[in-house]
Amino acid sequence: MSDYLKPLPPITNLSKPYWDSLQEGALRMPQCQACSLIFYPPAPLCPGCWSRDLTWAALSGRGTVNSWVVFHQAYLKGYDNEVPFNVTEVTLDEGPRLMTNLVGIDNDDIRVDMPVQVVFDAVTDEVTLAKFAPLPGWSPEGGTP
């Protein structure tokens, strides 16, 4: 039994390969073999061309901050001692966006467009989350050297 109280993802047959990839320390998303579109969340077919010929592509794990919010109110179980905490939307270099948390940074230092990279957070034995950290060397004043 885990003492992790926060919500866990509802894993379906469509999304299981995604969550499995995080367990393995990789970030994989569906890619259409007909039109090359990489998309998220997982779907039964390519939302671009309706091809069913999909594979799971390994992504770079790099992206930029699209936007973020800082929660000052704990709505969810497991967050009572965490406010204020950030929720950040990252645009991956390959295109799709992911909701995530930035780690290893003060909330006041987060900036739109800052470069980030994935870190894997094994929150339970069964579930690993994709969180993101600033690219090494990045600073809110100086950008990336």
Place this chain on the structure above:
Amino acid sequence: MAGDTDRLRRLADQAVVCGVGESAYGRRLGRSAIDLAADAIQAAVADAGLTKGDIDGMAVTFGSPLGADADTLAFALGLELKAYNQTWAHGRFTGTALQWAAMTVAAGLADVVACLAAVSFTGVRRLRVGGGGDREGAREGGGGHGEDPVYGMTSPGAGAALMARKYMARHGATAEDLAAVPISLRHNATLNPLAMYSEPLTLQAYLGARHVAEPLRIFDYCQVNDGAACVLVTTPERAADLAQPPVYLGGMQGLPAGRHEFIWAYPGFGTAQQIETDWTPGPQPVHRMAGVTPADIDAFFTYDAFSPLVWLALERWGFCGIGEVWQFTADGRIQVGGELPVNTNGGLLSEAHIMAWNHQVEIVRQLRGQCGERQVAGAEVIQWGNVYGDSLIYHR
């Protein structure tokens, strides 16, 4: 294009609003949704000069457990309905319900459709929109407002905050600029005896208030309350000898969905999976159908559950350029008496949250000239238009 306009115009002015009414609005009224609904529909039927037996259609956008379902309302109120319709419980469906009502009377499936909205947010014990009761966030494929509870992302307001942060960063707007929205709508509420909040809001009080999902503060969030409102839709022929002058539904535009849409942003904005582009709205079908342009609109009403929604709605419907609205909403321009009055009732932010059915009631009263101190002088054409892309154009 001409053919499209001809088809669009077939439904223009084929339906009118003939009656409006509401219950009291407030917190912890201690009354059920059905009880509140009865006040609203009786007021609307009396306003129209109709009787109970005339109501043969119903549209509901907010069913149980926060509101009341159409079939239970028909039973409780003793109505004999030929046609009813109910959406899943979201404020976004107000325009959709009115459009269904208009199509239903125009097609002859019913004569008078009661759009009846009742809500008891404070009567439902320990209700939370967001958090553990967040059914949106648990949907397969994720929540419609960006909810992703696995990372703590919950509540529709947080999705609006995400959009607002990006907008401010892209276009150089600040919290002081955003404050103009709740301050202006609160000003409008000071002129409205029905409004729950009628004390003026100052910039100092706004900036001093606590953050909820930063950058949004508590004054950027709508009210959470109880109340009901009713809008009666019929044909122009049926309305001709009724008690009130008819208010015409001259233009309509449906509710869009897809990967280019995010509920709290227009296409191209670049939130959720939207591709970021230099999108500009241009003339919209609702304008073509009603035969008007944004310059003809005397007042604008929009779903203001969170104050940044007003910003993107004004840009989406062409009242200013993309990236300019934070300047447009300054200097009292959207207050009663300003260049483009917005939500003259005070909106969800300051009048009450009746899923914007209270806004439809106010639009009708403005076009009848019944708004007293907050009357928009000479109001002839009013638009209901939302950040999420649906619209109605009403005229007298």
